[in-house]
Amino acid sequence: MESLLSEVVSYVLRESGDDISKYDNSFLLKSLEKRITAKGVHSKEEYLSLLISSKEECLALNESLSICYSEFFRNSLTFAYLEKLILPSLFSSKYKLKQKEVRIWSAACASGQEAYSLAILCEELIETSTSPLSYRIIATDIDPEQVEKAEKGVYSTDLVGNVNLKRLHNYFVKHGSNYIISKQIKNRVFVSQFDLLSKDAYCPPSSIFGDFDIVFCCNLLFYFKPFYRKSILKKITKCISADAYLVTGETERAFMLEFGFTEVFPNSAIFQMTKKEK
Ligand SMILES: C[S@@+](CC[C@H](N)C(=O)[O-])C[C@H]1O[C@@H](n2cnc3c(N)ncnc32)[C@H](O)[C@@H]1O
Structure with a gap:
């Protein structure tokens, strides 16, 4: 399978200009196996010939590498820590320091559920808080x-399964069988296209200067080879404040510990930069 892999990587690069060698080998192999099964071919050689003869298959393979699944309040433990501990303390300390706003980045937002879940938590906090700081x-x-879907903020009933009734009522507008994110929430979330591997900018231009208090980079790192994971994490560390929190998916905790981050709560997938000894 490994030799097929390198032939496929070279072919896709020649044919489409996309460098899929950035993806982790085990992810690439699993995706290839799925395409081989889907096309009903009997050998890897047969699959390679199919790929070379069919532009559609090259496209299909590329598309199968783009995993965009997301959920509202995905990883309930992470969101519980944010709701009960991190956000209240962050809003309160920044308010006391007379800072302008709390700044959060959802760095691979897919169709927007992660960013809107965070906005709902911030909105609920502000409504009951004595430190009603603004947030962005x-x-x-x-x-x-995905950017277009996130901008629209329209979700079918099956996609809002993790949202409780109170939140559905307060922060969504029902339209036929869909739920649309309310204007109140949408006005706080600024959606744009940004490639975390691009060498052109260290933080999203829409944020102007970064300085984020919390960055979500969830369920993305594990698709990439270590070099690319590191490059994404290096980029993120350039645009966070000194005490910022970095949140990943549960299965990505090991990469963060390896990179030298400290986990804030056990098994939480919420990290801070490790403070250097003086
Ligand atoms: C599995 S989804 C994760 C969505 C969300 N963070 C979550 O955990 O529910 C991964 C997302 O990463 C995006 N992505 C892949 N490569 C990227 C890159 N180089 N820069 C920014 N986003 C990327 C994909 O388009 C996809 O929407």
């Missing part, structure tokens, strides 16, 4: 289709 959420993704 920057939501970015490399995929223009």
Whole structure:
């Protein structure tokens, strides 16, 4: 399978200009196996010939590498820590320091559920808080289709399964069988396209200067080879404040510990930069 992999990587690069060698080998192999099964071919050689003869298959393979699944309040433990501990303390300390706003970045936002979940938590906090600071959420993704979906903020009933009735009532507008994110929430979330691997900018231009208090980079790192994971994490560390929190997916905790971040609560997938000894 490994030799097929390198032939496929070279072919896709020649044919489409996309360098899929950035993806982790085990992810690439699983995706290839799925395409081989889907096309009903009997050998890897047969699949390679099919790929070379069919532009559609090259496209299909590329598309199968783009995983955009997301959920509202995905990883309930992470969101519980944010709701009960991190956000209240962050809003209160920034308010006391007379700072302008809390700044959050959802760095691979897919169709927006992560960014809107965070906005709902901030909104609920402000409504009951004695430190009613403003907040801004920057939501970015490399995929223009996902960016468009996130901008629209329209979700079918099955996609809002994790949202409780009170939140559905307060922060969504029901339209036929869909739920649309309310204007109150939408006005706080700024969606744009941004490639975390691009060498052109260290933070999303829509954020102007970064300085984020919280960055979500969830369920993305594990698709990439270590070099690319590091490059994404290096980029993120350039645009966070000194005490910022970085949140990943549960299965990505090991990468963060390896990179030298400290986990704030056990098994939480919420990290801070490790403070250097003086
Ligand atoms: C599995 S989704 C994760 C969505 C959300 N963060 C979550 O955890 O529910 C991964 C997202 O990463 C985006 N992505 C992939 N490569 C990227 C890159 N280089 N820069 C920014 N986003 C990227 C994909 O388009 C996809 O929407």
